[in-house]
Amino acid sequence: MMFSGILEEMTVDDVRTLAPEVVVLPIGSTEPHGPHLPYGTDFFTADGICRRAVPLANQKGGRVLMYPGLPIGNNVNFKAFPFACRIGVQTLIHVVNDILAAIEEEGIRKIVIVNVHGGNTDTLHAALREHHDRQPHDPARRRSFVCMVGATEFASSKALACIEHPSSHAGEKETVLMMALKPDLVRPDRFDDFPVRVPIVPSLAAGKGHHVRPWHELMPMSAGGETRKSNREKGERIVESSVAGLAAFLVELSNSPWSPSFPFAPRESA
Numbered sequence: 001m002m003f004s005g006i007l008e009e010m011t012v013d014d015v016r017t018l019a020p021e022v023v024v025l026p027i028g029s030t031e032p033h034g035p036h037l038p039y040g041t042d043f044f045t046a047d048g049i050c051r052r053a054v055p056l057a058n059q060k061g062g063r064v065l066m067y068p069g070l071p072i073g074n075n076v077n078f079k080a081f082p083f084a085c086r087i088g089v090q091t092l093i094h095v096v097n098d099i100l101a102a103i104e105e106e107g108i109r110k111i112v113i114v115n116v117h118g119g120n121t122d123t124l125h126a127a128l129r130e131h132h133d134r135q136p137h138d139p140a141r142r143r144s145f146v147c148m149v150g151a152t153e154f155a156s157s158k159a160l161a162c163i164e165h166p167s168s169h170a171g172e173k174e175t176v177l178m179m180a181l182k183p184d185l186v187r188p189d190r191f192d193d194f195p196v197r198v199p200i201v202p203s204l205a206a207g208k209g210h211h212v213r214p215w216h217e218l219m220p221m222s223a224g225g226e227t228r229k230s231n232r233e234k235g236e237r238i239v240e241s242s243v244a245g246l247a248a249f250l251v252e253l254s255n256s257p258w259s260p261s262f263p264f265a266p267r268e269s270a
């Protein structure tokens with residue numbers, strides 16, 4: 001019997017029979033995405049790509065389980081907009097590490113976080129450092145390997161080339177993804193060229209340095225860039241390629257034998 005691998009849809013007997021080798025944890029955000037996209041855009045993208053990739057990975061011989069996703073992340077710089085849902089930076093590190101520990105207690109050695117919200121990225125990198133720090137001193141007793149990826153990270157460059165106007169938030173790419181994944185929630189009548197402001201300090205405007213950008217200053221409409229070239233066909237192309245690529249990665253992980261050296265080859269002494 002084939003299982004989807006989507007935990008919420010399975011029974012306890014299904015989960016025991018699947019005996020997963022890899023667990024996937026989607027993480028998004030619930031926040032404004034301009035006048036044309038829903039608050040759930042980031043979560044719907046993480047969840048939607050995983051809901052397609054995990055069953056495909058299982059069809060292709062993987063043993064992969066999709067954990068329920070987190071729809072709330074870090075939004076320290078969105079406070080000028082209404083209901084940009086958020087938990088604290090340190091809270092997210094704790095929540096992720098609690099979830100990773102619970103997954104490890106099930107005997108899972110390989111865990112993949114699929115993150116779709118840029119505001120989570122630095123925190124999740126820190127959470128992975130924290131997780132590594134919590135592993136036992138003795139390398140032979142290492143509990144798990146955790147890898148973070150983006151939902152469209154495995155899409156081919158050919159599929160991604162259909163995006164004519166790149167943007168970091170609620171632009172053409174996120175719009176076409178929603179047109180493919182949640183078409184009823186997109187408002188094509190509101191598509192526009194949404195303003196993106198540039199710092200007055202030339203080196204910062206050129207992308208040098210790192211600073212947390214107040215989003216209402218950067219994108220006063222809570223969306224940025226030209227979206228009028230968005231269509232569902234572009235979204236379906238990117239979704240299909242992302243799903244195929246992520247599923248292939250999950251099968252690779254599932255089929256690669258665990259050792260405390262993972263993802264490197266076991267050493268003679270181990």
Ligand SMILES: [Zn+2]
Pocket residue numbers: 033041042117169170174
């Ligand atoms: Zn977004």
